[in-house]
Amino acid sequence: MRPPCCFKARMDRGPWSEEEDAKILDHVAKHGTGDWTSVPKKTGLRRCGRSCRLRWSNHLKAEAKHEFSAEEEDLVIKLHAAIGSRWAIIAQQLPGRTDNDVKNYWNTKLKKKLTEKGIDPVTHRPFSQILRDYDSIGGIPTQSRAGSISKELKNAFYMGRGGMGPYNNHISQKMALKPEPSEGCYSLDLLAQLQAIKLVTEGPSFSPSPFFINGSCSLPTASPSASSSSSASSSSSSAYSAATAAAQEIPSTHNSFSWSEFLIEEASLPHTEHAKASEFLAEGSVLQGETKKGDEEEVHHLHHPSSDSFIRACLQASPSSPSSGSSFVEDMLKRDGDMFMAIPELWEEPLY
DNA sequence: AAGCTAGACAACCGCGTTCCG
DNA sequence: TCGGAACGCGGTTGTCTAGCT
Numbered sequence: 044m045r046p047p048c049c050f051k052a053r054m055d056r057g058p059w060s061e062e063e064d065a066k067i068l069d070h071v072a073k074h075g076t077g078d079w080t081s082v083p084k085k086t087g088l089r090r091c092g093r094s095c096r097l098r099w100s101n102h103l104k105a106e107a108k109h110e111f112s113a114e115e116e117d118l119v120i121k122l123h124a125a126i127g128s129r130w131a132i133i134a135q136q137l138p139g140r141t142d143n144d145v146k147n148y149w150n151t152k153l154k155k156k157l158t159e160k161g162i163d164p165v166t167h168r169p170f171s172q173i174l175r176d177y178d179s180i181g182g183i184p185t186q187s188r189a190g191s192i193s194k195e196l197k198n199a200f201y202m203g204r205g206g207m208g209p210y211n212n213h214i215s216q217k218m219a220l221k222p223e224p225s226e227g228c229y230s231l232d233l234l235a236q237l238q239a240i241k242l243v244t245e246g247p248s249f250s251p252s253p254f255f256i257n258g259s260c261s262l263p264t265a266s267p268s269a270s271s272s273s274s275a276s277s278s279s280s281s282a283y284s285a286a287t288a289a290a291q292e293i294p295s296t297h298n299s300f301s302w303s304e305f306l307i308e309e310a311s312l313p314h315t316e317h318a319k320a321s322e323f324l325a326e327g328s329v330l331q332g333e334t335k336k337g338d339e340e341e342v343h344h345l346h347h348p349s350s351d352s353f354i355r356a357c358l359q360a361s362p363s364s365p366s367s368g369s370s371f372v373e374d375m376l377k378r379d380g381d382m383f384m385a386i387p388e389l390w391e392e393p394l395y
Numbered sequence: 396a397a398g399c400t401a402g403a404c405a406a407c408c409g410c411g412t413t414c415c416g
Numbered sequence: 417t418c419g420g421a422a423c424g425c426g427g428t429t430g431t432c433t434a435g436c437t
Contacts, residue, residue: 056406056407056430057405057406057430057431058405058406058431058432059405059406078422079422079423080421080422080423092422092423093407093408093422093423093424094406094407096423096424097405097406097407098405098406100424101405101406102405128426128427129425129426130425130426131424131425131426142424142425142426143404143405143406143426144404146426146427147403147404147405148403148404150403150427151402151403151404152402152403
């Protein structure tokens with residue numbers, strides 16, 4: 044529901060002046076950060092309450108940090124791979140950054156960087172893997188598919204290895220290789236996230252099913268909460284591959300938990316299993332975070348222990364764990380290169 | 396020097412969720 | 417229980433600026 048002020052009253056828009064900033068700061072110092080809708084009235088600002096909140100949270104609250112360090116970059120990439128475009132959660136792991144900062148940095152820098160390195164920024168998979176998947180989902184022979192459908196993929200791949208960079212923008216725009224929001228993927232994404240949380244919060248006590256190890260995706264939608272999240276699609280494959288990787292790291296002696304607990308079949312699922320998944324979500328406010336009213340709202344939002352656990356699980360499970368000694372991207376590229384070596388026909392088509 | 400373009404960042408908007416009377 | 421208000425998030429758009437032609 045939109046606050047009336049944004050529609051009816053003629054509010055100022057555009058860049059904020061120093062005087063306006065001062066009024067916000069003064070107000071927050073005196074009254075805290077609750078009840079933003081009353082801020083324009085109390086301060087005399089001709090801005091709607093939402094704009095005031097945005098201005099404060101994006102610029103006045105935290106010290107301005109602009110340059111992202113290499114560590115921050117890598118963290119953003121890992122987190123995006125694990126949970127998708129949940130900028131608010133990602134920003135919480137980066138002190139002094141706002142969701143808007145992270146989002147802008149992703150859109151302007153990191154997306155391009157990944158594309159130039161031959162990695163699809165949406166799925167976090169090497170273009171070559173996507174090529175292979177194209178190949179596996181139809182009856183068209185490899186040669187023609189690789190040649191006609193995925194030229195740009197291949198171009199992007201070549202350029203990632205020292206080729207013509209500028210073309211990549213064109214590629215990334217035209218590619219738009221968002222994963223199809225197949226029901227199974229939503230479902231799996233949710234399950235993988237739940238699993239990652241379980242891994243940390245309850246200890247390493249499960250064994251992965253071959254289903255996840257194989258990385259296929261065929262389950263029907265499990266719950267409305269899973270399919271309602273549009274961002275779930277962007278992190279689908281990576282989230283459960285992260286969980287899978289985590290699973291593979293667990294010693295086999297810890298196997299009292301089974302993936303089958305979460306293999307929910309829509310039609311045949313017993314009621315208790317649905318309930319279990321729902322409880323999981325309700326307990327930790329894991330996917331949505333937790334909203335509180337009052338002065339501490341901004342601080343507490345999404346800072347529920349379970350969401351932190353989830354982040355830790357995702358990082359622990361990511362391919363570029365500190366022990367590997369290489370970055371997330373490097374690791375991905377290495378595997379990508381191995382695959383190209385294994386499937387030489389991917390190189391054969393001429394480039395345009 | 397002027398116009399154009401692309402990049403970076405700030406701000407806005409729509410939608411879903413939560414709160415509260 | 418319901419509906420309106422408030423809020424947060426993520427996507428999109430707007431604005432400014434630096435670099436290029």
